[in-house]
Amino acid sequence: SxxxxxxxxxxxxxxxxxxSLECTVEGTSNPNLYWYRQAAGRGLxxxxxSVGIGQISSEVPQNLSASRPxxxxxxxxxxxxxxxxxxxxxxAWRLGLAGSxxxxxxxxxxxxxxx
Amino acid sequence: ILNxxxxxxxxxxxxxxxxxxxxSFPSSNFYALHWYRWETAKSPEALFVMTxxxxxxxxxxxxxxxxxKEGYSYLYIKGSxxxxxxxxxxAFSFQxxxxxFGQGTELSVKP
Numbered sequence: 001s002x003x004x005x006x007x008x009x010x011x012x013x014x015x016x017x018x019x020s021l022e023c024t025v026e027g028t029s030n031p032n033l034y035w036y037r038q039a040a041g042r043g044l045x046x047x048x049x050s051v052g053i054g055q056i057s058s059e060v061p062q063n064l065s066a067s068r069p070x071x072x073x074x075x076x077x078x079x080x081x082x083x084x085x086x087x088x089x090x091x092a093w094r095l096g097l098a099g100s101x102x103x104x105x106x107x108x109x110x111x112x113x114x115x
Numbered sequence: 116i117l118n119x120x121x122x123x124x125x126x127x128x129x130x131x132x133x134x135x136x137x138x139s140f141p142s143s144n145f146y147a148l149h150w151y152r153w154e155t156a157k158s159p160e161a162l163f164v165m166t167x168x169x170x171x172x173x174x175x176x177x178x179x180x181x182x183x184k185e186g187y188s189y190l191y192i193k194g195s196x197x198x199x200x201x202x203x204x205x206a207f208s209f210q211x212x213x214x215x216f217g218q219g220t221e222l223s224v225k226p
Contacts, residue, residue: 032212043218044159044204059213090159094212101147101166102212106158 002027006091006107013114019064019078021110023091026072031093033074034104035066039087050074051096086114117141119207121217128195129225135191136220138205142186147208150179150190153219154201162190162203195224 003026013019025031035047046059048066056066063082067075074091088111092104120139128134140148147166151159163172168183176193192199202221206214 034213036216044206044214044216046213046215049213101164101208103149103161103164104212104214105161106151108158 002093002105004091004093004105004107006089006110008110009108010111011113013081013112015083015114016080019076019081019085019112021076021089021091021112023074023076023107024072025074025093028072028093028095030071030096032096033068034092034094035074035076036090036092037087038090039084044090048076081114083114086112088112117207117209117215119205119215119217121203121205121220123220124218125221125223127223127225130196132195132224133191133193134195134222135189136203136222138188138190138217140186140188140205140207140215140217142184144209145183145186145207148181148183148188149206149208149214150188151204151206152201153204159204164208192222195222197224197226200224 005024032051034049036044038044050056050068064078088109090109091107094102094104122137147164149164150162152162153159163179165181170181172179179190181188200223202219204216204219206216
């Protein structure tokens with residue numbers, strides 16, 4: 001069966017510090033991978049998605065970047081965190097099929113607080 | 116800009132009550148509508164994926180309907196239990212399988 005891991009679970013970082021959040025998926029090959037964020041009082045917002053190694057699409061302009069160095073690894077980064085980067089970050093995967101009806105499965109999330 | 120609206124934002128019911136919430140989404144370029152249940156400190160859990168106008172899906176006491184022509188979906192919970200307390204999210208699926216989420220309906224069921 002497939003599982004998705006995220007770490008760390010919780011992170012408190014000062015403004016201006018770098019960030020690296022990691023997501024890995026097991027039990028499947030060539031998944032589509034997604035990063036979402038829920039900021040305080042707001043809904044889940046898609047930040048990045050990837051359909052393959054090295055292929056990243058950004059959905060909103062922001063202070064963050066994403067990379068996919070391996071098939072089942074998705075990394076969210078920042079060189080300098082802003083206060084507005086605080087939130088709950090979720091990684092998700094789905095089968096890499098052409099249809100849009102496939103379910104996305106979410107990881108346990110990382111709560112980031114930037115002070 | 117594609118927008119998904121959910122109502123109400125929050126709902127407080129007594130154990131045994133039946134309840135329902137609404138998700139409104141763009142009726143053009145429709146691919147699929149997803150419902151998720153998100154409990155505190157857990158990952159969002161997929162409930163349903165609905166694709167066809169008139170679809171009805173059921174999972175235990177939870178069911179959902181879909182109207183793609185007018186752009187809405189209803190989620191029903193029959194005989195709510197305290198363990199149903201969670202935030203219920205709907206998401207509109209479009210190009211490339213990307214999801215646009217509504218803000219969710221937070222359900223609280225009191226014993």
